[in-house]
Amino acid sequence: MDALLHQFFNIEVMLKAWPIVLRGTGLTILLCLAVIPLGLIGGLLVALASTSHRRMLRLPVVILVDFFRAVPPLALLILISAGLPFAGIRLSPFTAVLLSFFLNNSAYYGEIIRAGIESIGAGQQEAARSTGLNSWQTQCYVILPQALRNVLPDLVSNTIEVVKLTSLASVVAFAELLYAAEMARSVTYNASPLIMAAAIYLVLLWPAVRLASRLEHKL
Amino acid sequence: MTRFEAFLDTFFNVAVMQRYLPDIVAGFFVTCGIAVLVVVSGLALGLLLAVLRSYRIGWINFLIIIFVDLLRALPPLVLILILYFGLPNLGLTLSGYVVLWLVLSLVLAAFAEEIFWAGILSVNSGQRLAARSTGLGFLQTMVYVILPQAVRLTIAPLTNRTIAITKNTALGMVIGVGELLNQATTAQSFAGNATPLMMATIAYLILFVPVVYAGRWIETRYAWRRA
Amino acid sequence: MLMSVSGLRLSYGATEVLKGIDLEVDHGETIFVIGPSGSGKSSLLRCCNRLEEPSAGSIVFDGQELLAKGVDLNQIRRRIGMVFQSFNLYPHMTALGNVRLALRRVLKLSRDEADAVAKAQLDRVGLSSYISQYPSQLSGGQQQRVAIARALALEPRIMLFDEPTSALDPELVSEVLGVLSELKLDGMTMVVVSHEMRFARSAADRVVFMADGQIIETGPPEQIFTSPEVARTRDFVAQAAF
Ligand SMILES: Nc1ncnc2c1ncn2[C@@H]1O[C@H](COP(=O)(O)OP(=O)(O)OP(=O)(O)O)[C@@H](O)[C@H]1O
Ligand SMILES: [Mg+2]
Numbered sequence: 001m002d003a004l005l006h007q008f009f010n011i012e013v014m015l016k017a018w019p020i021v022l023r024g025t026g027l028t029i030l031l032c033l034a035v036i037p038l039g040l041i042g043g044l045l046v047a048l049a050s051t052s053h054r055r056m057l058r059l060p061v062v063i064l065v066d067f068f069r070a071v072p073p074l075a076l077l078i079l080i081s082a083g084l085p086f087a088g089i090r091l092s093p094f095t096a097v098l099l100s101f102f103l104n105n106s107a108y109y110g111e112i113i114r115a116g117i118e119s120i121g122a123g124q125q126e127a128a129r130s131t132g133l134n135s136w137q138t139q140c141y142v143i144l145p146q147a148l149r150n151v152l153p154d155l156v157s158n159t160i161e162v163v164k165l166t167s168l169a170s171v172v173a174f175a176e177l178l179y180a181a182e183m184a185r186s187v188t189y190n191a192s193p194l195i196m197a198a199a200i201y202l203v204l205l206w207p208a209v210r211l212a213s214r215l216e217h218k219l
Numbered sequence: 220m221t222r223f224e225a226f227l228d229t230f231f232n233v234a235v236m237q238r239y240l241p242d243i244v245a246g247f248f249v250t251c252g253i254a255v256l257v258v259v260s261g262l263a264l265g266l267l268l269a270v271l272r273s274y275r276i277g278w279i280n281f282l283i284i285i286f287v288d289l290l291r292a293l294p295p296l297v298l299i300l301i302l303y304f305g306l307p308n309l310g311l312t313l314s315g316y317v318v319l320w321l322v323l324s325l326v327l328a329a330f331a332e333e334i335f336w337a338g339i340l341s342v343n344s345g346q347r348l349a350a351r352s353t354g355l356g357f358l359q360t361m362v363y364v365i366l367p368q369a370v371r372l373t374i375a376p377l378t379n380r381t382i383a384i385t386k387n388t389a390l391g392m393v394i395g396v397g398e399l400l401n402q403a404t405t406a407q408s409f410a411g412n413a414t415p416l417m418m419a420t421i422a423y424l425i426l427f428v429p430v431v432y433a434g435r436w437i438e439t440r441y442a443w444r445r446a
Numbered sequence: 447m448l449m450s451v452s453g454l455r456l457s458y459g460a461t462e463v464l465k466g467i468d469l470e471v472d473h474g475e476t477i478f479v480i481g482p483s484g485s486g487k488s489s490l491l492r493c494c495n496r497l498e499e500p501s502a503g504s505i506v507f508d509g510q511e512l513l514a515k516g517v518d519l520n521q522i523r524r525r526i527g528m529v530f531q532s533f534n535l536y537p538h539m540t541a542l543g544n545v546r547l548a549l550r551r552v553l554k555l556s557r558d559e560a561d562a563v564a565k566a567q568l569d570r571v572g573l574s575s576y577i578s579q580y581p582s583q584l585s586g587g588q589q590q591r592v593a594i595a596r597a598l599a600l601e602p603r604i605m606l607f608d609e610p611t612s613a614l615d616p617e618l619v620s621e622v623l624g625v626l627s628e629l630k631l632d633g634m635t636m637v638v639v640s641h642e643m644r645f646a647r648s649a650a651d652r653v654v655f656m657a658d659g660q661i662i663e664t665g666p667p668e669q670i671f672t673s674p675e676v677a678r679t680r681d682f683v684a685q686a687a688f
Pocket of ligand 2 (some may be wrong): 488607
């Protein structure tokens with residue numbers, strides 16, 4: 001029991017690690033603030049393209065989405081951050097992380113929003129067009145508001161996944177929360193900083209998890 | 220060398236491919252093996268928890284909800300690092316393989332529990348009344364009447380979740396599990412060439428694209444059935 | 447006396463929906479239960495099968511206390527047939543599968559025996575040519591007859607019907623009522639919650655009027671429908687046009 005407290009809940013170690021872990025938390029939040037909107041925008045574009053009537057637009061997007069659904073995000077991240085330099089393209093860790101998460105998240109958000117759009121009956125489209133709205137107006141004012149509301153639970157739960165995904169950035173030495181905690185662990189030979197990181201993720205995500213499960217069970 | 224040749228040389232170098240193919244194949248099978256184990260144990264545990272939850276025993280349900288919330292809120296990589304680097308300090312050393320399998324199984328179980336539970340709730344309560352009124356017991360009602368109906372609705376979300384979580388076998392790289400991505404990055408640093416990463420990507424496509432398509436097929440099929 | 451309910455109370459959370467029910471059901475008797483919506487008719491039937499846990503009272507069925515601890519509920523339940531307003535057929539099983547399930551899993555009959563019994567019961571309700579249809583392929587009246595066959599197959603001593611015809615289109619009502627009449631001729635004991643006043647009048651041996659979780663009045667159909675003693679009953683019967 002003492003060993004457990006000492007190794008996992010060591011206040012002294014935690015206090016020492018606090019500044020660096022705090023900085024890491026800041027970077028994680030920053031990363032989320034960049035990655036979530038980017039992913040949503042990308043996802044919206046993906047969804048619009050994959051429900052488009054134009055085959056030339058739809059097909060490549062569907063293939064890309066399937067590619068990103070099949071490749072692990074960590075593999076994608078490493079391909080971009082460690083593979084591209086061989087081709088003479090050197091990205092900062094932050095850019096590499098942003099790019100790979102953008103690609104991955106757009107695919108996932110895209111699938112969700114697409115399902116939402118497809119859940120809206122053709123009658124809505126016809127009714128809107130019959131009142132003279134053009135196709136963009138129809139999407140913006142009639143289809144998308146209903147579509148997004150229908151898939152709100154999935155959007156929330158995917159956003160949780162996106163936040164958790166940022167922890168992968170630690171693997172390519174981007175100094176976010178998990179990287180900071182793991183650094184502190186390897187210096188102190190004590191797992192308390194990792195527990196701290198876990199606690200911070202919990203604080204950030206637990207309310208969202210509750211919300212998601214509320215929304216899911218309401219259906 | 221033209222730019223195109225340089226590109227081929229960097230990402231699809233035949234010599235490098237031949238040299239590292241055995242490693243990549245070995246990694247591929249490790250990934251497959253862990254993935255299968257995770258799917259089996261994760262889904263089984265998830266189903267078990269969902270059935271347990273339907274007994275509606277207060278404190279057990281409370282524990283199940285806490286378990287699910289924790290595993291939904293924590294990034295799997297955090298759990299992997301805690302188990303892999305933290306437990307040895309307590310005198311309990313688990314191999315990277317065991318840690319990876321354990322963490323991913325628990326994560327999948329948590330998500331699967333939520334999905335199965337939602338499925339069970341979605342079955343009309345009259346079904347339970349009818350089954351119990353003919354003398355079927357609680358578990359019999361579950362197995363023959365509720366679950367067959369619940370599972371239909373859960374298949375699509377379950378496949379998606381299962382794919383997303385088994386893809387996390389790539390996290391094994393961080394704790395030295397000899398899976399696909401690990402083999403590829405090792406080979407890449409030895410070869411000084413990005414070809415092994417490309418090979419791994421292709422291997423992932425071979426492994427998961429069929430599953431993605433199976434999932435999509437199931438989704439449309441059952442969506443149609445429901446209508 | 448086949449079933450005897452006394453002092454039965456049931457609450458959902460803080461609201462008491464059955465406030466002391468006493469009712470005796472004789473062998474071969476057909477009892478109709480009528481009353482306004484929310485008066486607790488369905489709740490009473492569900493208690494008679496212990497699908498709800500009453501807070502007080504006793505239900506003696508065939509000499510056995512249903513509410514006692516440790517009774518083999520599933521063996522008792524199979525002797526109490528129940529038919530629901532919304533049929534509650536298992537959508538993933540054929541008509542035959544619906545009838546067969548409890549025969550196999552509760553009575554532990556072999557597949558062949560169970561099939562034979564199930565087919566005979568489906569024949570009895572006039573559905574022998576529909577045994578391999580799924581519920582979604584059957585009309586409402588046919589579905590309800592499958593549900594009746596499902597209950598009858600277990601050879602119940604008593605049948606409880608909860609508004610068996612109120613989810614049906616008017617033209618399908620008579621085929622289900624026909625089955626009820628035949629059961630009555632066969633001597634089955636039945637408790638029927640129904641708004642089919644005309645049918646109640648001809649088929650009931652006794653009519654029970656419930657309101658607010660209590661039995662207000664009991665009597666032969668002639669009395670309840672033409673000269674009820676309680677004002678409340680009179681109002682209800684007058685409103686229920688027939
Ligand atoms: N599962 C439940 N939880 C909480 N309250 C319930 C539940 N089932 C029924 N009630 C309440 O209990 C009361 C009696 O319901 P019950 O279904 O027994 O009435 P009923 O006489 O069958 O009405 P109806 O003619 O509408 O079927 C109603 O006020 C109803 O709202
Ligand atoms: Mg009712």
